[in-house]
Amino acid sequence: MNAVAVHRFEPDSPGAGLVALLTAYHLRTEAEKGVPVSDPAALPARYRAEIEDPRAAFADDVVLVARHGDAAVGCLVVTAPADGRAELKRLWTVPELRGHGVASRLVGAALEHAVEAGARTVALSVWEWRTGALALYGRLGFAVVDPWDERDGLVCMERAV
Template sequence: MNEDTIERVRRFNREVTRRIGALSDDYLRRGRSLAESRLLFEIGSDGADVRSLRARLALDSGYLSRLLRALEAQGLVEVRRGSDDARVRRARLTRKGRTEFAALDRGSRALATRLLDPLGTSQRERLVKAMTEVERLLRASDVTTEVADPASPEAQACIAAYVQELQARFAHGFDPARSVSAEPGELVPPAGVFVLARLDGRAIGCGGLKVTAPGEGEIKRMWIAPDARGLGLAQRLLATLEAHAAAMGLDTLRLDTNRSLSEARALYLRNGYREVAPYNDNPYADHWFQKDGVAGGN
């Protein structure tokens, strides 16, 4: 990555932190820092689990605890153990906290108005459109992908969501028992690999690779949560699986897909997969694809 690109990102960060008042200990003139104010926003009127707050705000547990104690000392928040599970701590706004939340909300709206007011209509539209794109790309950059146990609860939740979606989208439903197998034991080394994508501490996508013969493998269980689509995650998952395939010495990858999954077919075609004759008897497959030269990086 070149230095000019990095410097432009740094300049953008400096301008944003200045304009939104992130450098002040009196954010929105409410007598507290942006960190404390943002935590109040995240707790919100419904309250939130401390573990969820830590993931959503990407804070270490020690710093989050200090922020919560500061808000408790101000009488704005109370933190209690869960009634069903004592290991779960939940933060809620007090009556004073709800009043403060409303004041912060008004101040935040006023700040947004001040940013937009000096601009003409077309400039406002350009700014908001650019902000939306920046937000989308920042979320994409926050996604992590890593090898996971396909039998773990979060992996099984993703696979169950994948199956449920196919049941709804396929013309005649979907029964994984009638399809080509991709059991957990087939998706762990050396038989294969399973990858999870995570955002804000939540598994939002998955993909599996199954070794089918020496030097050959098959892509299975590719899925992205509906609320995470449009972030380029399918592309990243596919690239991750191909990298694992290359490391495992698999030079040829195959996969099949249903006619209803037009977005999946487009993904494979633009990544060098070519449509081939059926290589299995999967009753749900309408298209079969193959990519050669994976181990060589082609």
Template sequence: MTVVIDVVDVRSPSARTAIGAYLRELDETFAAGFDVAEAAADEEALGGRTGRFVVASSDGVAVGCGGLQALADGAAEIKRMWVHPQWRGKGLAGRLLRRLESEALAMGHDVVRLDTNRALTAAIAMYRAAGYVEVQPYNDNPYADHWFEKSLV
């Protein structure tokens, strides 16, 4: 099966489907659950002139996603990166990550950051393998245990 990764409006049906699956999975994975309503409030930053949102789809079905938002210091932050469980281990997460890095460069950012939870061990390993280094916390995300950064230049 072929997967295409496209920039979409964060309010599009494919984006809403992917984000919904991502949020439900976090709520099931995190020991203390995840506040889905609170997370939905910051998604507008993933669109417009200062953000991007990409959806990976196969045969018209969303199988992955990820977003970018601009940070005040000029870096871009990767948010809402998710791959459907049936597509894990097939390289799609790496493709999504590289696409988000490419979009960040196109937007004029030379540094990307992200945060993640300790329960997401495969994601942490992927970020490290992709050249991300752990940094001091740059936000107050109550679900984050690790903060990473990568220079794109």
């Protein structure tokens, strides 16, 4: 799918597409955890904060947005490196474009950014039931590591850059 472009979410970027992606991500994640909510207002406060003001919630991070034409079709957050390690968070692509390389492009752009920012490794955590994401990360060179987050069902992965 060549018509997908990945760009950095800047302060003057249109925010509605990112908000919709983050909302879908959090609603789906809560449903997969067994605590479905139908209204974003019922999400935990830390997730509502990301939806209500992503610029503030990710002020120290880089947010990447994939676009297909004018539509936002994917997002990914890259944290600033700490002790040489950046973290990927909130990878989400719209379901109808999964399998078309959107997530791979987002991760590729994130890895490039991490290198430019001085990271030596990039880490992430993913729920064990997200088998497609686990397979993608494995194909992109991430390996399972000892967990830094002890929540049940969370898989921690890392790769050098």
